[in-house]
Amino acid sequence: MNKHEKISPAVIRRLPKYYRYLGELNKVGINKTSSRELSEMTGFSASQIRQDLNNFGGFGQQGFGYDVGNLRNEIGKILGLDKKYKIIIVGAGNIGQAIANYTGFYEADYEVVALFDKNPKLKGFSIKDALILDSDNMEEFLKNEHIDIAVICTPKSVSQQVAEQLVRCGIKAIWNFAPKDLKMPEGVYVENVHLNESLFSLTYYYNKMKKESE
């Protein structure tokens, strides 16, 4: 499936949404769907959806719609959700603990193996099955355990330094919650969750609506 390599980031962003909606159809026992139905659920146009899914070899047949379970499985495979992933979380403050506790993604096979924090008061505590360990032991830990994804939940003042340390230890995928962009070498993928920016956008639209309704 070398075709994947030319898929645009915008398409990749939409796949998790298709995956989620197909899961919801599945749960209520619906086995067949159409680009039109998916369009109503997702808000993307039906032609957009057909085009997106054609990127991956064309599921479904003209006029027959999509098999919900099959399409969901295929999208899951494209995203890599059929594999297992080991995760560490750096920074066991509120956001770090929330991520460790977050059950939403356990449907896929992500395992939080450990959290790391500088705060000695947190040492020895665990969240679900993941121990909170001392940050000083992180490099040693990463030498002995294969970790797929590291989540950065530290203050932004140390996030770049933490990211560099992770990369030195072989980490190639970083989920970054610190409100600062990371400068990373080629071959490291960073996915940012910038909560501030999300809230600021919301604030803009809130004010715009208020003005319009005055």
Next chain:
Amino acid sequence: MNKHEKISPAVIRRLPKYYRYLGELNKVGINKTSSRELSEMTGFSASQIRQDLNNFGGFGQQGFGYDVGNLRNEIGKILGLDKKYKIIIVGAGNIGQAIANYTGFYEADYEVVALFDKNPKLKGFSIKDALILDSDNMEEFLKNEHIDIAVICTPKSVSQQVAEQLVRCGIKAIWNFAPKDLKMPEGVYVENVHLNESLFSLTYYYNKMKKESE
């Protein structure tokens, strides 16, 4: 400034990023910047940045660059960050508590006034200065307090119902952390933070990189 009304969502998404970077320049005492420098910091092209900022009447002068403090203030005003906002959080589980504790956005004037939860064990606890109250009292609370923004951190099974209740009580801006899109009437703005989708995208790129380096 009626021009605002035609600004595309993509531009609005970039403004918080400019705001953040200008804040970082400000903090280290840099007073002047250029679209080229902002381009290096943000990863957007210099012409994109000039075009974005021109939407709002054109800050800065050709060849003279931008005044950092002034530009940041102006962007802050466009976003509405010069005003105060009262927030409630519905669902005081891990994510809800993390948001209440999150200090990142206190730089702007957002005040978490209360959290609401169904769990009686949480009743009476407070996070920073915000009490955790019984969900059953939410409608009554909203009759007596003007709230600008409601954050939904409930399980997805009840998120739609909670959102409808909020809208009935006059809420027009929802920050949604439940992994389910909300169906809302015109005049309500929903900003979604779908953590699953973010993690799934990361997973896709992680696998793609691994495959390419094999």
